[in-house]
Amino acid sequence: MARAQDGDKAAYLRLLREITPYLRSRARRWHKDAWDIEDTVQDILLTLHAIRRTYDPSRPFGPWLVGIADRRAIDRLRRLGRTTRRETELDMEHEALAAPPETDVVLDRGRLEEAIGNLPPVQQKAVNLLKLGEMSLKDASLETGLSVASLKMATHRALQSLRAMLADRKDS
Template sequence: MVTSNAENLVADHDDNLEALMRQSLTGDQRAYATLLQATSRLLRPFLSKRLYSASEVDDLLQEILISVHKARHTYDGNRPYKPWLYAIAKFRLQDHLRAHYADQLRHAEDFDELEESLHEAVTEPVMSYESISGEVQKLPEKQATILRLMHEDGYTAKEVAAKTGMTESAVKVAAHRAYKVLRERLER
């Protein structure tokens, strides 16, 4: 099988990424394609370790390859290629993670709103704890215990937290989830 010079370069030595880039800068499309393929093989494990889903890895890898393409004039072929490449990869990864977490924050429930909703009655006012205690027992044990302590025994979320060894926030979140489940079941 006949292989191109560019493919031989990569197969022979890793160091030849520099040579491939030098050729690419002169407009050698085959060398450039080989370099970008080698680059994506290098980066995939690096990204996979840092991101959860394969689709995220693919998206970010594409973004990094485009960045390499845009910034290739800042590489002269005389210094190691990998530090240059990883500097770009880390920069794009940071950007991606920043955007990802900012997005998560935007979609996260505002805790103040959550607290307000906890004071609201999730069932009709005429509905007492006793009337739905059967449904409460069907909830997971932790949620059922929290509701029993809060609505049958009259403890506050803080006191329940102290009794169960959970944090106050965790108690409120668990109670909120239990209310949601109860509401859905009772509305059926």
Template sequence: MARAQAGDREAYRALLNDITPYLRALAARHIRNGEDMEDTVQDVLLTVHAARHTYDPARPFGPWLVAIANRRIVDGLRRRGRIGSHEMPVETDLETFSDAAANLQEEAMNARLVREAIDQLPVGQRDAMRMLKLEEMSLQEAATASGTSVAALKVATHRAMKRLRGLFLPRGSKS
């Protein structure tokens, strides 16, 4: 480390290569997850790099390194503990999905109710809803087929949607 402080890049590179396995062993004592352990080792190496000017060559290097490593390990554990306390584990084993055919009756009933409601609309609104929403025609296609303008179709669709919302949504609800 003293040579690295003096500007010897090769000595610094060798130092980092030599301490990395030791730092992994220190981190492995406290951290079981491999990714978290590697993150912690990288954090220690970054801290060593940022604090290298504080090392006193007259003192042993090991205790200085271990002090930094222990602080970074504890900081990482605290951070993961805070994050973990706010996260909910996802247990996909307990999820069940209903068969697509399970709700066919309900969907058919809803579709029938919507079609009946559309049938009660005034002719222009009913035609606009059928072409644009049920048959999924573009505005231009529907305008050509009905002989009305795009603007008139937009207005009719808007009015039809407003009327249908009034039929299906309870009073006072917003949607």
């Protein structure tokens, strides 16, 4: 490492080649998965490259290297722990989720249309234009003669009523 610090590129490459198998065996102490082992070795090598100037040639190289290697392995374990707490690994059978049966979609559409029919006329118009017709507030306002604020309020109230109506029917 001392020669590598002095600018000897060949010595630095030889050092990296010689310590990589050792780092791999060291990473196996912390990780079981081959990909995690390789990622840890790469993290160690990147760190070693970034901080190689901090090595003091008057001190032993081994403990300095082991300290870096163990810290990187522990850092990776921490990252993996955070990831596995937030993520759920799915089996391949869950990759393509099945679409609901066509009959359910037809029944749901029928229930929705019936529920919309039970709304007051202003709310019906607001839902039909803004939500089902995907019209802009400005265009719907021009077509109905209602203000944008009135349309927003009518839509909000309509959606609340629809949620309540459809939830009641679902429970019964």
